[in-house]
Amino acid sequence: MSNERAKILIVDDDAMNRVVLSDLLSDEYDIIEAKDGDEAIGILETTAKDITLVLLDMIMPGRDGLGVLEVMNEKGWIKGTPVVMISAETSTPQVERAFSLGVTDFIYRPFDQMVVQNRVRNTIGLYLKQMQLSELVTDKIYERTRNSDMLISILSHIVEFRNGESGQHVLHIKKITDILLRALLKRTKEYKITEEEIGTIATASSMHDIGKITIPDEILNKPGKLTKEEFDIMKQHSMNGAKMLDAIQFFKNEPLMKFAYDICRWHHERWDGRGYPDGLKGDEIPISAQVVSVADVYDALTSERCYKKAFSHEKALEMIRNNECGVFNPLLLECLGDVADTLPKELNDQRTSKLSDADFEKIARSIFESTENDTENIIYEQYLTEHKKSQFFASLQHGVTFEYTYEPSMLKLHARNAKALSFPTTMAEPENNSEFWTIFGRENWDEFAKLLHDPQLNNDSFSFNSEMLVKGKKCPCKIKVQQCWNRRDPENPELISVYGCVEFFK
Structure with a gap:
């Protein structure tokens, strides 16, 4: 908490009144003085955010207290700085006008030490509580x-x-x-x-x-x-x-x-x-x-x-x-x-919004609060897996994207890329499909499968060079892969799918 003392601006054309109020309050607060409305506005122009409270005389030559209040409303200062009006005036229209312009309280002359100190202290305390509550509500609304x-x-x-x-x-x-x-x-x-x-x-x-x-x-x-x-x-x-x-x-x-x-x-x-x-x-x-x-x-x-x-x-x-x-x-x-x-x-005119990994993790966890419900945990894990997958594909610039799942055994290629290369978009049980072996080659697959099940690569992306048959011609390529594991049994993680991208060398 800051040890900086609250600042009070005393605005009064009577020098004696300023001295009296300053003596009553200077033990607790830093005092700034202004001899008229125009000087007060000049001070507020540069230091309004630093002023904790304004003690404002209602009747002054030139710009009076009500005139200062009107400017404070126009500039928006009244929202951040409470005002206590100083007056010997008790006429109802003047008081009503002051309250309508945002005055918090009144202090009447002649000054009573206890009244002045308590009203100033209470006004500042109330204002600070309101500000704290406002900030709390604003933060909550923003966060939600x-x-x-x-x-x-x-x-x-x-x-x-x-x-x-x-x-x-x-x-x-x-x-x-x-x-x-x-x-x-x-x-x-x-x-x-x-x-x-x-x-x-x-x-x-x-x-x-x-x-x-x-x-x-x-x-x-x-x-x-x-x-x-x-x-x-x-x-x-x-x-x-x-x-x-x-x-x-x-x-x-x-x-x-x-x-x-x-x-x-x-x-x-x-x-x-x-x-x-x-x-x-x-x-x-x-x-x-x-x-x-x-x-x-x-x-x-x-x-x-x-x-x-x-x-x-x-x-x-x-x-x-x-x-x-x-x-x-x-x-x-x-x-x-x-x-x-x-x-x-x-x-x-629409553009896709982005979401950081940290934000994703935070909100995804808040969606499913239970750690006991297996169904909710499975869905939560699926959220994380799908997000990770989308981030992987979003990072790629070109190539043929693919995904292979074990249960069911299914290989899928991006439709547009697959069509351009004369590849099928979907292969059920590719290991039993002669077309798959024609494109990929069994030696390449053996190397690929060995890498996939290497425990040192769990949860990491990896890549290796290979070659594939494209429209009857062997083409060298680089294959980038990401693994997805079921880790509900930490001792026996299960590889459930892999996805990645094939980039052909020019």
Whole structure:
């Protein structure tokens, strides 16, 4: 704690009054004097932040006490510096005016030593407590907001990576949701959405697909059409996500989480009742989920995915209006029409946010507080693994990225790179696939497998030089690899997957 004494500015045109007040207070406080209002303002111009309290005479020639208060309000000094007014004036209009300008208390002449000292001491003490409380509340609000943003970034970032999307989908959904809600407010007050709630709903929209981390990769990233059985599994993501959010203790009672739950669970419901998981119809569907459903479909149509090319803005609007992606609230379709001309430009302005490893670790731990619940710990470990994976791939500049899982045995290559090299994008049980051995070579694999299971390399990236067959020609390359281990049994860690990048030498 600082030993620096509080500073009091005494403003009075009567020199004797300044001397008396200074004698009464100088044992506890450092005193600064001003003989009139203009001199006081000059002092405050340069030292307002250092002044703990102003004792201000109400009646002075030239600029009086009320005039000084008006300037303190204009400059914003009154918010940081309490003022006790000195006066023999007791007229109600003058006193009311002083209080309306922010005066904290009054001291009347002739001065009483005990009254002066106690009122000054109490005013300073009260002000300091208010400032401490204000700072505490501000810090808490900042921390919660910051943590909330990081939480959203974590959840959405993981889904983006596993779903093979462009890295902008979540940001697009957030922006479109915000735009559509504002258009909706212009058209109707029926849904009772406040201006303040728009931002909360838009932020919550970032978690609409968090349940997809529970869907197997071979279904999530299948390039072709899903079978009925696969689609039934895919549809589970909305309810799975809602259950995950409901289990999170962090922000449990926040409006953000209420909106996020509604959106996560019901953004695949449709106006005619033919959506999932609950078959809600019309306005049985929360408006937040209705808006996100439109945003989600529009961005899905206009984005390239592993199973389709991007449609144009105009074609996407046509498909949505023709109910080719399900039936939507007619009012929301009108809102989409209202913003259609500006939507592409708005989305092009979006930029991906970044999250540090330290921040990720902090918030990820706060999501799952229990150390006893195996399910929560597994999900927590998955968060960390997926984040580490995304950071690895983000650090790469070029090459063919890949991932290999042991259970099930599956090798996946980035669709675009694989196509350019005439490689398959997915190989089930590659060790039993002749095409895999043609590309990679058994000798190369034996060397690779030996490195993978070297305990000295656990949890570390490593690289080695090799060669692969590309379009019938052997090409030298460098393979960078990162291992993922299940360490729930420290004595017997289990290698569950590897991922990495193949860089060909020019």
